Amino acid sequence: MSRERGEHYETLACSFLQQHGLDLVARNWHCRHGELDLIMRDGSYWVFVEVRARQSARFGGAAASISHAKQQKLLTAANLYLSNQRINAPCRFDAILFDGTDSPQWLKNIFG
Numbered sequence: 001m002s003r004e005r006g007e008h009y010e011t012l013a014c015s016f017l018q019q020h021g022l023d024l025v026a027r028n029w030h031c032r033h034g035e036l037d038l039i040m041r042d043g044s045y046w047v048f049v050e051v052r053a054r055q056s057a058r059f060g061g062a063a064a065s066i067s068h069a070k071q072q073k074l075l076t077a078a079n080l081y082l083s084n085q086r087i088n089a090p091c092r093f094d095a096i097l098f099d100g101t102d103s104p105q106w107l108k109n110i111f112g
Helices: 003-019 058-064 068-084
Strands: 023-031 034-042 045-054 091-099 105-107
Touching: 003 023, 003 034, 003 045, 003 091, 023 068, 034 068, 045 058, 045 068, 058 091, 068 091
Parallel strands: 045 091
Antiparallel strands: 023 034, 034 045, 091 105
C-alpha cells in the first residue's frame, strides 16, 4: 500500500475511533521492531490499533493480512512502547479493516 493511501486509511480509522470515544495518544510510532499505526486510550485501556486496507475481501481481505509474524511484531513493539513510557495499565489490540470501501470494520481485542 502506498504511504498516501496508508495515511488516508489511518486518518479515517482515527476519526472513526474518536467518534466512538477513544482518545489519540500517538500515530505511526516507530521502533526497530516495526510500527504501531495508532495508539489510543479507551478509558483506562491503552489500545494499539492496526489499520489494514485491501481492495476487496477476496483472499481473506484485510483481516487475513494480519499474519502471525505481524502479530508478533505488534506485540513486541507495544511492549517496548509501554516499557519506554513506563506505563503499567491494561491494554488491548484492535484492528480497523477496510475491504474495498471507506467504511471501517472494527475488531476489538484481536489477540484476546
